[in-house]
Amino acid sequence: xxxxxxxxxxxxxxxxxxxxxxxxxxxxxxxxxxxxxxxxxxxxxxxxxxxxxxxxxxxxxxxxxxxxxxxxxxxxxxxxxxxxxxxxxxxxxxxxxxxxxxxxxxxxxxxxxxxxxxxxxxxxxxxxxxxxxxxxxxxxxxxxxxxxxxxxxxxxxxxxxxxxxxxxxxxxxxxxxxxxxxxxxxxxxxxxxxxxxxxxxxxxxxxxxxxxxxxxxxxxxxxxxxxxxxxxxxxxxxxxxxxxxxxxxxxxxxxxxxxxxxxxxxxxxxxxxxxxxxxxxxxxxxxxxxxxxxxxxxxxxxxxxxxxxxxxxxxxxxxxxxxxxxxxxxxxxxxxxxxxxxxxxxxxxxxxxxxxxxxxxxxxxxxxxxxxxxxxxxxxxxxxxxxxxxxxxxxxxxxxxxxxxxxxxxxxxxxxx
Amino acid sequence: xxxxxxxxxxxxxxxxxxxxxxxxxxxxxxxxxxxxxxxxxxxxxxxxxxxxxxxxxxxxxxxxxxxxxxxxxxxxxxxxxxxxxxxxxxxxxxxxxxxxxxxxxxxxxxxxxxxxxxxxxxxxxxxxxxxxxxxxxxxxxxxxxxxxxxxxxxxxxxxxxxxxxxxxxxxxxxxxxxxxxxxxxxxxxxxxxxxxxxxxxxxxxxxxxxxxxxxxxxxxxxxxxxxxxxxxxxxxxxxxxxxxxxxxxxxxxxxxxxxxxxxxxxxxxxxxxxxxxxxxxxxxxxxxxxxxxxxxxxxxxxxxxxxxxxxxxxxxxxxxxxxxxxxxxxxxxxxxxxxxxxxxxxxxxxxxxxxxxxxxxxxxxxxxxxxxxxxxxxxxxxxxxxxxxxxxxxxxxxxxxxxxxxxxxxxxxxxxx
Numbered sequence: 001x002x003x004x005x006x007x008x009x010x011x012x013x014x015x016x017x018x019x020x021x022x023x024x025x026x027x028x029x030x031x032x033x034x035x036x037x038x039x040x041x042x043x044x045x046x047x048x049x050x051x052x053x054x055x056x057x058x059x060x061x062x063x064x065x066x067x068x069x070x071x072x073x074x075x076x077x078x079x080x081x082x083x084x085x086x087x088x089x090x091x092x093x094x095x096x097x098x099x100x101x102x103x104x105x106x107x108x109x110x111x112x113x114x115x116x117x118x119x120x121x122x123x124x125x126x127x128x129x130x131x132x133x134x135x136x137x138x139x140x141x142x143x144x145x146x147x148x149x150x151x152x153x154x155x156x157x158x159x160x161x162x163x164x165x166x167x168x169x170x171x172x173x174x175x176x177x178x179x180x181x182x183x184x185x186x187x188x189x190x191x192x193x194x195x196x197x198x199x200x201x202x203x204x205x206x207x208x209x210x211x212x213x214x215x216x217x218x219x220x221x222x223x224x225x226x227x228x229x230x231x232x233x234x235x236x237x238x239x240x241x242x243x244x245x246x247x248x249x250x251x252x253x254x255x256x257x258x259x260x261x262x263x264x265x266x267x268x269x270x271x272x273x274x275x276x277x278x279x280x281x282x283x284x285x286x287x288x289x290x291x292x293x294x295x296x297x298x299x300x301x302x303x304x305x306x307x308x309x310x311x312x313x314x315x316x317x318x319x320x321x322x323x324x325x326x327x328x329x330x331x332x333x334x335x336x337x338x339x340x341x342x343x344x345x346x347x348x349x350x351x352x353x354x355x356x357x358x359x360x361x362x363x364x365x366x367x368x369x370x371x372x373x374x375x376x377x378x379x380x381x382x383x384x385x386x387x388x389x390x391x392x393x394x395x396x397x398x399x400x401x402x403x404x405x406x407x408x409x410x411x412x413x414x415x416x417x
Numbered sequence: 418x419x420x421x422x423x424x425x426x427x428x429x430x431x432x433x434x435x436x437x438x439x440x441x442x443x444x445x446x447x448x449x450x451x452x453x454x455x456x457x458x459x460x461x462x463x464x465x466x467x468x469x470x471x472x473x474x475x476x477x478x479x480x481x482x483x484x485x486x487x488x489x490x491x492x493x494x495x496x497x498x499x500x501x502x503x504x505x506x507x508x509x510x511x512x513x514x515x516x517x518x519x520x521x522x523x524x525x526x527x528x529x530x531x532x533x534x535x536x537x538x539x540x541x542x543x544x545x546x547x548x549x550x551x552x553x554x555x556x557x558x559x560x561x562x563x564x565x566x567x568x569x570x571x572x573x574x575x576x577x578x579x580x581x582x583x584x585x586x587x588x589x590x591x592x593x594x595x596x597x598x599x600x601x602x603x604x605x606x607x608x609x610x611x612x613x614x615x616x617x618x619x620x621x622x623x624x625x626x627x628x629x630x631x632x633x634x635x636x637x638x639x640x641x642x643x644x645x646x647x648x649x650x651x652x653x654x655x656x657x658x659x660x661x662x663x664x665x666x667x668x669x670x671x672x673x674x675x676x677x678x679x680x681x682x683x684x685x686x687x688x689x690x691x692x693x694x695x696x697x698x699x700x701x702x703x704x705x706x707x708x709x710x711x712x713x714x715x716x717x718x719x720x721x722x723x724x725x726x727x728x729x730x731x732x733x734x735x736x737x738x739x740x741x742x743x744x745x746x747x748x749x750x751x752x753x754x755x756x757x758x759x760x761x762x763x764x765x766x767x768x769x770x771x772x773x774x775x776x777x778x779x780x781x782x783x784x785x786x787x788x789x790x791x792x793x794x795x796x797x798x799x800x801x802x803x804x805x806x807x808x809x810x811x812x813x814x815x816x817x818x819x820x821x822x823x824x825x826x827x828x829x830x831x832x833x834x
């Protein structure tokens with residue numbers, strides 16, 4: 001197979017489908033999503049047997065238990081894919097929304113209309129449910145999608161692709177609205193990210209290595225986050241109960257997620273009071289503590305090095321630094337944060353205003369756990385990823401992040417004098 | 418001079434200044450802008466004598482009359498730079514604007530806050546007034562700026578930089594908030610576009626060649642447009658008076674601008690009536706017409722080739738195509754438009770709705786001249802450029818295009834259950 005020619009064909013077909021999708025009604029798009037949900041439920045046995053081939057290959061290739069777990073399609077996984085499709089069908093259609101229409105002195109009327117981006121390329125690793133989530137979000141937002149899943153999930157993804165096709169057909173939408181790349185040749189990824197004439201944006205979902213490779217090579221915009229080095233800062237004026245509650249939740253609610261706290265900053269005036277209590281609570285959860293010198297003078301902790309401040313542990317490990325005040329806290333954040341999510345615990349309004357204005361992260365919080373940084377918690381209804389870039393979409397990305405706004409102008413034979 | 422080390426220093430200083438600018442009050446920013454305006458007026462003689470050196474060098478180097486004209490700083494140019502600064506001072510400060518705050522079932526309150534992008538790099542050609550415009554727009558939007566003008570305007574730009582410094586100093590803002598690159602070494606551009614750690618976005622202003630080179634080499638996002646191949650389509654249901662008025666204005670109001678019409682599409686049912694009238698009007702302005710076969714059966718015109726449909730003339734030349742209907746018009750636009758601005762002339766509501774929804778350009782118009790695609794006409798107050806990309810800023814880019822939105826979350830010791 002000539003991978004370049006194959007990917008070019010997918011690109012041409014996607015571009016053409018995107019022109020049909022911009023005309024598709026909300027009713028047609030929802031009908032397709034609901035038909036996909038039914039198709040998935042009706043194909044449960046088929047999905048599981050195809051998935052079993054991937055699992056067998058995975059075992060033979062020595063995938064570890066966590067990877068096999070992510071790869072598995074279970075009955076509850078099938079139910080949740082179908083439920084996800086129905087939820088996305090129930091969300092408001094963002095396309096065509098017109099805002100800010102106003103008259104100008106020249107007599108023209110000007111506003112903005114929300115429109116699809118066009119063609120979205122999604123590159124992901126083992127989880128086959130991403131095939132359904134990504135297809136659904138792209139379709140609802142009027143975008144054609146080209147999906148490239150991990151080779152370890154090839155049988156599962158093709159079986160899910162068949163359900164997607166059933167849904168598109170039922171609604172009379174082009175079969176090429178969603179295309180799942182069939183070749184497992186890695187060159188296909190290289191082609192997909194370098195076809196600006198056919199693909200408008202790439203969204204990589206997976207480990208940092210994958211995302212870095214794609215960002216380096218892409219010739220179109222990439223919506224991504226690399227790291228989640230999130231901070232909680234306990235301010236001089238923090239309520240200690242809230243501080244302890246949030247600092248505990250932000251670290252221990254889940255470890256392997258990008259919005260978990262990795263570094264706790266504590267104002268010197270608070271350290272004596274809150275650190276011993278928190279240390280006991282973390283100890284019960286077997287969280288390893290790594291502290292600065294001042295921290296280690298108060299509680300028992302390993303030594304934190306420069307590297308710790310710059311590390312996303314994704315594990316039951318926490319680095320702790322005692323700082324003089326909010327200025328030192330914000331300096332530390334400016335130096336080491338990955339721009340994902342930071343939270344301050346304080347009752348002081350002026351300090352709050354400064355922290356909100358000055359901290360340059362996709363989510364900035366007050367008296368709340370960093371774990372809230374999530375599309376569902378924010379009310380987006382669904383999430384295709386989280387962006388730590390400042391361009392286009394920032395923070396959790398839902399349907400709106402898959403759209404653009406163009407200017408529309410209405411006149412009455414209006415000319416420029 | 419070690420250009421890499423020099424540019425790195427500018428980058429570090431700009432990043433540091435951007436953290437101070439995010440704290441700057443609206444009053445401080447406006448005070449700086451107003452002081453710059455006064456400084457420019459007070460330095461009129463100095464500006465003209467430095468500009469005279471550039472003009473003398475330009476003549477010696479054989480610059481043509483149009484380029485020398487763009488390079489010249491006249492008394493009226495000085496007045497309009499000062500006026501521009503005062504206008505930008507009078508615009509509403511976009512920074513800190515909080516929108517869409519609402520409560521979620523978890524109890525957190527979530528919204529978005531508008532914040533600066535950080536550091537903006539601007540690369541431009543001969544016009545020295547861009548130094549002032551760009552500095553003012555970046556400063557008002559809370560961004561640090563690194564400005565790299567054309568080497569032919571080096572003396573002028575350094576003289577203007579001195580006025581900018583006077584303004585920053587008067588307001589107590591960091592001198593490094595706006596830095597004008599002093600070296601004329603072209604390697605400085607290569608460095609500026611490849612420092613993602615210091616520069617958040619590049620805005621090139623100039624010819625297509627410059628913009629292509631920068632887009633190819635940039636390692637940060639670029640706000641740009643390459644071409645303005647704008648279309649007017651006279652629909653079956655057009656009002657002929659409006660059609661003629663708009664088609665004439667869109668071509669002849671100014672020729673060398675990106676929002677001028679380059680191709681006129683005419684529905685077959687209208688061609689016999691409108692083309693002869695328009696041909697006479699264009700003839701009076703010495704506009705060369707290049708037409709398809711059907712056009713040439715009605716009026717006298719040279720042959721339009723495939724190349725014509727894909728050319729931005731920026732000159733008194735117009736290509737004309739007779740099409741069957743709005744579908745053929747939209748197909749032609751999808752194939753040849755540069756995504757800048759297209760306008761339909763029609764009285765038909767259903768056709769209007771389709772054209773607005775389906776044409777994928779930064780501005781889509783009805784019964785209005787493409788010449789309206791402009792930041793001032795749209796009410797943005799000022800314009801740093803026009804973007805034909807779908808990401809981030811699309812269409813005329815004013816202060817808002819130089820900002821980003823981050824999520825802010827307020828809780829009360831809120832944790833994720």
